[in-house]
Every structure is written in structure tokens, then in C-alpha cells.
Amino acid sequence: MPADFLQLAGKTVLVAGVANRKSVAWHIARLLTEADCRVLYSVRSPERREQVAKLVSNISGGNPDDVLVCDVEHEDQIERLADEVASRCEVLDGFVHSIAFADYEDGMKAFHETSKRAFLRTMDVSCYSLLAMSRALKERFARDASVVTISISTTRMASENYGYMAPIKAALDSSLAFLAKSFSADSEIRFNAVAAGLLKTSASAGIPGYVDSYLFAEQATLRHRAVSTEEVASTAVFLLSPRSAGINTQRVVVDAGMETNYFDADIVRRCVEGS
Template sequence: MPSDFLQLAGKTVLVAGVANRKSVAWHIARLLTEADCRVLYSVRSPERREQIAKLVGSDADIIVCDVEHEAEIAQLAKEVASRTDKLDGMVHSIAFADYQDGLKPFHETSKRAFLRTMDVSCYSFLAMSRELKDVFAHDASVVTISISTTRMASENYGYMAPVKAALDSSLAFLAKSFSAHSEVRFNAVAAGLLKTSASAGIPGYVDSYLFAEQATLRHRAVATEEVASTAVFLVSPRSSGINAQRVVVDAGMETNYFDAEIVRRNVEGS
């Protein structure tokens, strides 16, 4: 097997959303770097840039872009174009849920919270892709991070699931739109429950995570590294035949909700 199996050596990829060592984006960036890929970083604030510089080195290409502001996304594209003639891929690992109003039933979701979450977690994917269109390589690969299912009504995840469903739907429309002038691909890694700093802020998440761990076929939770590895594969030329798809990484959880032991414990405990 060739040492550069993924054919990423010498490629340049933008990774958006690194927050700390627990971030999916951080694991993706690390694996890309190990594959001899040049990584550009997009972070949301100057403070975050300082934090990430301590992880990746002060000489790393770290660009500040708060995706809530379209002018900053346009500036991001200019900054990227000033650093490279060709962007071979982009990883969008950005999500935000506005819990300012506290945890409420879905039907009580405020317009402000829903639209802000949609803006940051979904529309930013479209906007970044649009602004970077001219710097993308003809066959660039764009990957976003989604969730394993948007069809389970988890109370604590609330309106973020419909937002992720919109993100998933955008894959097909972006892929079709870009196909008029390129072979740029758009895919998502649909991850099961993970231990990240962002997930820790979701009310009741720990209990959901522990249940998910029991429900996987291997009875072991999905590791962030596993999600990152899938994302790196999708960024690589080795996944060239995959477009407008969600690749589910949940350790088989969606097949196992009626696991006999889980059912027995719940029935006996009722």
C-alpha cells in the first residue's frame, strides 16, 4: 500500500470550527496535517485565534471569521485566496444553538433562537461555499459535520435537529448547483453522540450519551477520532465517487434500539 493512500500530500484544506482539543475539527485538522496536507484554520474570534495558535503553532494560517456576519465570510474568502491559489477542500464543523431562553418544548422555540441557530449552523455552510467558489479546485471536496439522525425527537436536542436536517438537505442542492461549473463535491459525516465541549452544553446530554453508548452494537460510544477519520476520507480524492451523501458514523446504533437487554431493563424498571 502506498504511504500516501489518501492522496492528500500537498493538498490545501480549510478547516472551520476548531475550538479546543476535543473539537471534531481539531481531530480532523490533526489527521490532515499528519497526511502532509496544508491546513488553513477559520475561527470565530481573535480570542479563539490566540487559543488555537497555542495548539497548532503561532506560524499557522489562522483566519478570524464570525459566520454570523456575511462581510466576514467574504473577507475570509479573500484571506484564503491571498494564501493559496487553490483550495482542495473545506471542512465545515460549525454549530451553535441559542439556549438563551432555557430548555423549552419544541413548539415554544422562539423565532430569534431558531433563525440564529439556522444562520450559524446551516446557512454559513452555503455562504462559505459560495464565497470560496472561485478559489476551490475544480474537484474540491467540501465536508460538513451533521448528526446521525434528525428523525428522533430528542427533547434536549430540540430545534437543532431540524436545523441539521436543513444542513443535510443543502448537500444535494449545493452539489447540483456547483455541478454546472465544476466537480466540487458536498458530503456530510453524520455523527452519533460524541464527547465534545459543545455537546457538554446541551441540557441532559450526558444521559443521552450514556444511553447511546449502550445502544451501539459494540456497546462503546463513537469516538471523535472515528468521525474525524471519516471526514478526512471524504476530503480526500479516494472518495471521489461520493457526492451529496450523508455518511453515518454511529457504531450501528440506529439498528439496535430494540436490543434485548435495553428492552428488558426498561420493562422491568417500569
């Protein structure tokens, strides 16, 4: 196998959404850097930029000056990001959209009690931002660039503690086909998602009841071992590479087989005996 099997050396990828070293986006960025790929970063605030710049400076090949600020709730900042990317590279070979935010200012409520304000703000940040950022970066993308977003393994399971994020992730998933079709008029840019099972991240730690759901999900996998952030990142890196050129508008599920194992005999037995 060639040393550069993924053919990422010398390419440039923008990674949006790094929060800390536990972030999926950070694991993706680190793997890309190890593959001799130049990584540009987009983070939400100047404070986050300072934190992420420290992480970047500690990896070989990382450049803290390539950490840019863009709060996707503001269109002028998205346009500014596109200009800053253009000043740093002639061609952008890939874009990672790992941005998600849920407005729980009103607390956790039943889905039908979700406020319009909370729903629309969360949709703006977690879904519409993919469209807005892709549009702003369009002229910078290579003709065969790869865009990868981070989704969830299923949007059909009504997890109460995940609230209204699943319907918004469903909209994100649906956007892939429409973006790919729209961009296909004058390019071969691909749009795919890594649909991850439950992960241990800082963001997930803030979801009420998440730990219990995570422990259940771990037992429901076929291997009885949870999906790792590294496994999700590795799939994203593959989708960013030319080796995945034939994959477009797809959700690649990374859940260690959980969706096939809900009726695992041991789990069923424990539930029945405990009832």
C-alpha cells in the same frame, strides 16, 4: 498500500469550527496535517484564534499564522476570509464546515415554544453558513474539491434535550444536494456530510441531559462502545480525499450501528424491569 493512500499530501484544506482539542474539527485538522496536507483554520473570534494558534503551534507542520478569524453571522467577515484564503493559497482542495450553534438564551423549551429569533439565528450559523462560505470560496476551490460538513446521525428522532437543532441539521443535510447540483454547472465539487452519533465534546457537554443520552447511546451501539471523535474525523478525512471521488451529496452515518439496535434485548429488559 502506498504511503500516501489518501493522496492528500501537498493539498490545502480549510477547516472551520475548531474550538479546542476536543473538537471534531481539531481531530480532522490534525489527521490532515499528519497526511502532509496544509491546513488553514477559520475560528469565530480573536480570542479563539489565540487559543487555537497555540494548539496548531504544537503539532508538526502546523502554522499558527494560518489561523484566521471569521464570525459567520457577518457576511463581510466571510468575504474577508475568502480574501485571506486567496492570499495564502492558489487552490483550495477541500473545506470542512464544522460549525454549529444553538441559541438557548431563553432556556430549554418545548419545540413548539421555540422563538423565531432563536430559530433563525441558529439556522443562520449552523446551516446557512455552509452555503455562504461555499459561495465565497467558490473561485478558490479546485475543480474537484471536496466540501464536508458535520451533521448528526439522525434527524428523525425527537430528542427533547437537543431541542430544535435536529430540524436545522435536517436543513443542512438537504442543502448538500442543492449545493452540489448548483456547483456542478462548472465544476466537480462534491458536498457530503459525516452524520455522527453522540460524541464527547465541549459543545455537547453544555446540552442539558446530554450525559444520560450519551450513556444510553453507548449501550445502544452494536459494540456497546461509544463512537469516538477520532472515528468521525477519520471518515471526514476520507471524504476530503480523492479516494472518495465517487461519493457526492451523501450522509455517511458514523454511529457504530446504533440506529439498528434500539430493541437490544438487554436495554429492553432493563427498561421493562425498571418500570
